Amino acid sequence: MNKVLIVGSIGLDSLKTPFGEKDNVLGGSVSYASIAASLFSKVNMVGVVGEDFPQKYIDLFKSRSINTNGLEFRSGNTFKWSGYYEYDMNQAHTVDTQLNVFADFNPVLPDEYLDSEFVFLANIHPSLQLKVLDQIKYPKFIMLDTMNLWISTTKNELLEVIKRVNLVLLNDGEARQLCGTPNLVVAAKKVLDMGPEYVVIKKGEHGALLFSKSGEVFSSPAYPIEIIKDPTGAGDTFAGGFIGYLSQVDEINNVEMRKAIVIGSTLASYTAEEFSLDKLKTITLRQLNERYCEFESLAKFESLDLVPVS
Amino acid sequence: MNKVLIVGSIGLDSLKTPFGEKDNVLGGSVSYASIAASLFSKVNMVGVVGEDFPQKYIDLFKSRSINTNGLEFRSGNTFKWSGYYEYDMNQAHTVDTQLNVFADFNPVLPDEYLDSEFVFLANIHPSLQLKVLDQIKYPKFIMLDTMNLWISTTKNELLEVIKRVNLVLLNDGEARQLCGTPNLVVAAKKVLDMGPEYVVIKKGEHGALLFSKSGEVFSSPAYPIEIIKDPTGAGDTFAGGFIGYLSQVDEINNVEMRKAIVIGSTLASYTAEEFSLDKLKTITLRQLNERYCEFESLAKFESLDLVPVS
Numbered sequence: 001m002n003k004v005l006i007v008g009s010i011g012l013d014s015l016k017t018p019f020g021e022k023d024n025v026l027g028g029s030v031s032y033a034s035i036a037a038s039l040f041s042k043v044n045m046v047g048v049v050g051e052d053f054p055q056k057y058i059d060l061f062k063s064r065s066i067n068t069n070g071l072e073f074r075s076g077n078t079f080k081w082s083g084y085y086e087y088d089m090n091q092a093h094t095v096d097t098q099l100n101v102f103a104d105f106n107p108v109l110p111d112e113y114l115d116s117e118f119v120f121l122a123n124i125h126p127s128l129q130l131k132v133l134d135q136i137k138y139p140k141f142i143m144l145d146t147m148n149l150w151i152s153t154t155k156n157e158l159l160e161v162i163k164r165v166n167l168v169l170l171n172d173g174e175a176r177q178l179c180g181t182p183n184l185v186v187a188a189k190k191v192l193d194m195g196p197e198y199v200v201i202k203k204g205e206h207g208a209l210l211f212s213k214s215g216e217v218f219s220s221p222a223y224p225i226e227i228i229k230d231p232t233g234a235g236d237t238f239a240g241g242f243i244g245y246l247s248q249v250d251e252i253n254n255v256e257m258r259k260a261i262v263i264g265s266t267l268a269s270y271t272a273e274e275f276s277l278d279k280l281k282t283i284t285l286r287q288l289n290e291r292y293c294e295f296e297s298l299a300k301f302e303s304l305d306l307v308p309v310s
Numbered sequence: 311m312n313k314v315l316i317v318g319s320i321g322l323d324s325l326k327t328p329f330g331e332k333d334n335v336l337g338g339s340v341s342y343a344s345i346a347a348s349l350f351s352k353v354n355m356v357g358v359v360g361e362d363f364p365q366k367y368i369d370l371f372k373s374r375s376i377n378t379n380g381l382e383f384r385s386g387n388t389f390k391w392s393g394y395y396e397y398d399m400n401q402a403h404t405v406d407t408q409l410n411v412f413a414d415f416n417p418v419l420p421d422e423y424l425d426s427e428f429v430f431l432a433n434i435h436p437s438l439q440l441k442v443l444d445q446i447k448y449p450k451f452i453m454l455d456t457m458n459l460w461i462s463t464t465k466n467e468l469l470e471v472i473k474r475v476n477l478v479l480l481n482d483g484e485a486r487q488l489c490g491t492p493n494l495v496v497a498a499k500k501v502l503d504m505g506p507e508y509v510v511i512k513k514g515e516h517g518a519l520l521f522s523k524s525g526e527v528f529s530s531p532a533y534p535i536e537i538i539k540d541p542t543g544a545g546d547t548f549a550g551g552f553i554g555y556l557s558q559v560d561e562i563n564n565v566e567m568r569k570a571i572v573i574g575s576t577l578a579s580y581t582a583e584e585f586s587l588d589k590l591k592t593i594t595l596r597q598l599n600e601r602y603c604e605f606e607s608l609a610k611f612e613s614l615d616l617v618p619v620s
Binding site for chain 1: 397398399400492493494495496499513515516517519527528529530531532533534535536537538565568569571572573599602603606608609610611612613614
């Protein structure tokens with residue numbers, strides 16, 4: 001079984017949505033992505049937590065056979081984010097961010113991680129992402145996430161990372177910002193010119209677009225859900241499910257990439273249905289498969305037989 | 311061949327986009343929808359124009375075998391809209407609206423229109439839409455469009471119309487406004503509770519959602535286009551292609567509804583590629599079919615064979 005290395009933030013989130021309020025619940029890109037990826041693969045987790053990090057969350061990771069040897073425990077508090085969602089649930093509003101032990105995060109990989117073939121560089125400072133890449137010995141597929149802050153403050157370093165990865169994951173706003181164009185097709189082509197073989201543009205409730213250097217385009221709708229309680233972590237869940245699935249296919253090709261996107265979207269829809277990882281952590285491969293089938297049936301349409309194509 | 315009746319606005323648009331500027335070019339919901347529908351069906355057009363309306367546009371309608379006997383010519387000027395699109399092309403900004411002869415629009419159908427089985431009530435005052443419905447003798451499928459203005463100013467009359475139609479077409483903003491919820495799945499269910507059998511929510515560059523009383527959900531991506539020169543009329547093109555196609559199928563069912571949505575989206579993508587109807591009017595069934603095939607290939611994904619569904 002290929003191992004997926006996932007590096008990024010681990011945090012304790014406090015948040016308020018129209019559906020309730022939670023304090024100090026498990027959050028962070030690594031948490032969501034690792035639990036999602038662990039449905040398919042062994043996961044090597046890299047992150048840092050403080051003394052206040054509850055044992056029950058470590059137990060959760062371990063229950064999914066996630067390797068936590070790359071999880072650093074430091075004195076001090078865990079990274080904390082607090083925020084709220086308004087009625088439309090589309091955008092998180094940050095109330096407070098306390099970096100705490102995450103401020104000095106310096107990802108050093110345990111030896112046993114160095115042969116990880118699949119790597120998800122979740123959103124952290126590009127210089128740290130580069131540092132992780134420098135340690136990996138036999139990378140087969142590297143996927144990168146980032147955020148608007150790094151696009152505006154450390155663009156050159158970010159471009160360095162982009163050059164070295166196989167796939168760049170951006171949301172639509174980031175794609176527009178990075179490429180200076182409102183058109184997502186144009187933006188995607190510009191990202192491909194920066195080096196990577198693939199770019200995936202996440203559009204939240206509107207699905208995702210995949211573009212590849214080979215000219216492949218895949219437009220995936222999102223799974224329409226009626227109850228969105230907490231969209232935090234949906235993007236990281238998408239990423240984790242995506243790379244987890246990809247790590248165990250026989251051959252990475254466009255057919256598998258498309259499936260990986262739908263799997264990512266399906267898992268992300270579960271994440272949004274409850275706070276924190278409350279729903280995601282309960283999802284089995286069987287449930288994933290069932291919703292994937294629903295996804296298929298809601299996205300499919302028949303060929304047109306009006307006119308024969310020449 | 312079933313006849314499709316289309317009633318709404320016919321106008322002369324003056325607009326500016328980052329790709330150029332046009333003065334007094336053909337616009338209005340009826341123009342876009344009729345040209346799109348005429349690919350599939352005989353169209354009975356209902357609208358009003360003034361003395362300044364260029365003969366070449368009448369000739370265009372006639373070249374598509376569109377029946378213009380329901381087109382009223384009045385003294386005065388044609389409805390005029392001027393506006394601009396900014397860099398992101400997502401929203402039209404209105405500079406000026408001159409209703410002119412459209413202010414007293416009173417749709418009286420010629421006798422030869424009264425047996426139209428398919429009706430598209432494009433966006434006009436709900437009381438005028440009701441008036442059209444009262445004249446139709448054997449309606450088989452009625453599709454309704456509207457706008458934010460009528461939702462806020464004449465909601466009761468609008469609800470009267472909604473009760474009497476088979477399908478309501480809304481953009482995402484209108485759906486949220488009409489139903490008082492940000493969630494489109496919830497909004498769609500509320501619209502279905504108002505009477506119609508189907509609701510289609512248009513999401514612009516993000517595709518469309520179809521919901522039916524039978525529980526059917528279809529999530530269609532949009533065709534990703536690189537050059538959007540002028541999105542004006544894309545929604546009406548969608549509607550015209552949709553109802554035109556539907557008017558000639560053997561049986562209206564969910565399979566055909568899905569195809570109709572993809573046809574509408576495909577035609578809308580052509581509309582946005584040039585100003586006014588410049589591109590749409592050149593599109594043949596063969597071209598439509600070709601892009602429909604591309605649409606199929608960019609939206610399709612394989613089944614998952616990880617786990618058998620129980």
